[in-house]
Amino acid sequence: MEKYLDILEIAIYGSAVALILIGLYGALTKKSLIKIVLGLSIMDSGIHLMMIALGYLKGGTAPIFSKGFENSADQMVDPIPQALVLTAIVIGFGVTAVALSLVIRLYRHHDTLRIDEIKNLKW
């Protein structure tokens, strides 16, 4: 069981860190504005995965006192990271929406999405 948890720990934390790094890589090196916004949004999901993983409890159930689970508060996972991630998802959605509308506006003005072809934008 311990061995299994070790592998799971590396897998879940590793994939969260990998998502953050992939998103940051995309946002830093890609030339297309759409890909930059996509990179930011991938980074967002890595952070959400990491926060949810911090609140996990081995063999835990969802923090819901439905019928039959009224007295199992000891086995419930932490509800606070889940509530924070619920907030963070909505804020991330708003940020992505505004960023994409700015991209649309830039495309309308310059007729291109590549940031190295837009003259008055420097990397």
Place this chain on the structure above:
Amino acid sequence: MKKYIVLGLLAVLGYYLMSIFLLVDFGLPHFAHGVKDVYLSSSKNILKVSNAVTAIVVNFRGFDTLGEVTVLFLSATAMSGILYKKRHDIGERSILFPASSIIRSGAKMLFPSITLLGIYVFIHGHLSPGGGFQGGTIIATGFLLMLLTYQNYSVSHNRLVWVESVAGMLFVIIGLAGYFMKGSFLENVLPVGELNDLFSGGVIGIIYVLVGFKVAAELIGIIYTILHEKG
């Protein structure tokens, strides 16, 4: 060249992030005793809300949720401001090809049940997984299906604004009622019922229904703004 610099920096960042998080044991009761127990027991015993996440989002962090809904409203407003067009410039919807008759009848059949599922999710937000944000998003997907299928399907902008502002105002009014009757903003003013009852938790269910309407209206507005953008 730039690519390799970025890769090197990211490798350093990844190494430090991993070494920090491998110190936190995964799945062990690290944070189990402390804040979590207080939230769980007061959500069960004082508020009588079975979904502890809803109790945190709507009651303990209710002010935070009000700010969150405001951020969503601001981003919807900013989008329609950034993508502003003069009235006679508003073009046809940018659908590339008309939908086939299978999609047309399927969408008409699915739309009421998607809306019903969304309403179910946000009414039972304090009893089961789900809540206002999730239910509102489900309703908005139903409208997205209709808008993509029928080119002449339109949503009245005034009606969306009305739904949104009435829901937001009622949220603030409930909060102020808590302030004047119990002494702090968003305090529970209604009687809490029994655990696992539909009418339990006092104002929590009502606030989550309002949040559901508000989120649905805002998301439909965002979808509508994007769809009327011609490429």
